[in-house]
Amino acid sequence: MYVGRFAPTPSGPLHFGSLLAAMTSYLEARSQQGRWLLRIEDIDKPREVSGAADQIIRALGSYGFQWDGDIEYQSTRIEAYQQALTKLSAYTYPCTCSRQKIRTNAKPGTLGLIYPGNCRNSKQAPENKQYAIR
Structure with missing residues (x-):
């Protein structure tokens, strides 16, 4: 449905x-x-x-x-x-990039900008710094 x-x-x-x-x-x-x-x-x-x-x-x-x-x-x-994030944790990573930094480093794609994955190899969440889970 x-x-x-x-x-x-x-x-x-x-x-x-x-x-x-x-x-x-x-x-x-x-x-x-x-x-x-x-x-x-x-x-x-x-x-x-x-x-x-x-x-x-x-x-x-x-x-x-x-x-x-x-x-x-x-x-x-x-x-x-x-709970969903916990289940997906093996496939996610912490990212400290600002929206501006992501926009600046993104590559153009046919449907818009392509996320550059700057922090893709990060495994440990930083202490005392805001981050997003990607």
Whole structure:
């Protein structure tokens, strides 16, 4: 069964670009007789605007969107994400590169930039330094 989803970040009101993304995924799910899920990406606390999630949910409802099942909040799934990362740990590595450094070192590809893999050979997470798991 096809499952589509829309996952806005509650950093402000629903804007046109997000509405368009929601509509596209919603119509694709419905055209496939599939499910359409709504997940709120609420783990970027510095960017989160109080009340924005509720405002986005109300806006989607007012436009006629009907999601299947309960709304998921990413912040309530941290344990599930940690378990998945543990299972995948043999295939991941810590990366301390900034987005700018990645952009600068990326090679052009037919579908966009290709991640350069600067830290691909890193195995140990650095102490006292932020990193992403790739």
